[in-house]
Amino acid sequence: MSSRAEKIWNYVILTVMAVVVLWPVATFVTAALSPDRAGRPTGEIQWDNFVTAWNNAEFSRSMLVSLTITVAVAVLGVLLALLGGYAFGVLGVLGDKVFFPLVLLGMMISLEAIIVPLYYQFRALGLTDNLFGIILIHVGMGVPFGIFWMRAAFRTLPRGIFESAEMDGAGPFRMLWSIAVPNLLPAVYTFILLSFMWTWNDYFLSLVFLHGDNQTATVALGVFQGRHVTEVNLMAAGGLIVAAPVLILYVLFQRKFISGMLAGAVKE
Structure with a gap:
């Protein structure tokens, strides 16, 4: 009972x-x-309402800009996270006791604290209002978490499989791509989804660094909502349009995302 x-x-x-x-x-x-x-x-x-919101906000251009930035950040971010996590979690690079805490320090730096000097530095380099510039910023901000995430995932794998592969003549890169990555796909998918979501939903960086034709979907939505304050139905339709890619991606990969998050309870 x-x-x-x-x-x-x-x-x-x-x-x-x-x-x-x-x-x-x-x-x-x-x-x-x-x-x-x-x-x-x-x-x-x-x-x-969706057609009106799409046309009035000119989402066709801004969604393409957001998609370009987000895909580039996700691809570069996961590659750097895999290499960094593998170096710290499996290879045991020289000086990892010093360098890994420095990587973690990157997770603790507030964007608001560095946005002004970052803007002037990128302006001097000609990287403002430039997709490559904002991709570089997003990758730099996401890699510390990615390395931390993938290092934890790599350390869940038994050391014996790497030792056996090394005895069979496999090099570090062969062990990474043929042994480690196939066993850690849920963690990889989770990081890709998180990276996609964080980059796609960014508003602050896009507002500061991009203008005109390089406007992202979130900034275009903010401008659209500012023009249609009294039309709640159109604002809601625009919000759903911008949120749709993340929602679709989560629905498609929800099982891998959940299994990847559960795999985060790792043993050290």
């Missing part, structure tokens, strides 16, 4: 939590589909 009562209470608690989490989402979607400017439900569905 006690176990049955526990199951009932578990379902009740989970149902309440699901309602609390999903209610704002349902309200947001309802507002995006409402013909009423205030976003109130009317029983009618107006899909044209």
